[in-house]
Amino acid sequence: MCARIDAGTAERGDLKAATMHLVALLVEKAPGASVEVRIPPFAAVQCIAGARHTRGTPPAVVEMDPATWIALGRGRLSWSDATVRASGERSDLSALLPLDRT
DSSP, rough: OHHHHHHTTOOHHHHHHHHHHHHHHHHSSSSSSEEEEETTTEEEEEEESSSOOSSSSOOOOEEOHHHHHHHHTSSOGGGGGGGEEEEEEEEOOOGOSSSOOO
């Protein structure tokens, strides 16, 4: 799967599997519910300790496409070079990345 992603020949299933794997690593590394990380159409998770939200838009949201998320999670792209929509406190995930170096 990683070879197909690196070659630019990944299929939807590859992107979904890699996205889900990396969000699971993020939640394990930074448990909590103060930031919502969205990687449509595959994942939306809450992470990072702090104030928990239960309804409506969370106080901090990070959103990006799967290719960007996978590159960030694997250390192939830096946070400062990524195209990410991020708002609210704790929405800078750079200290948590990369998640996986495979």
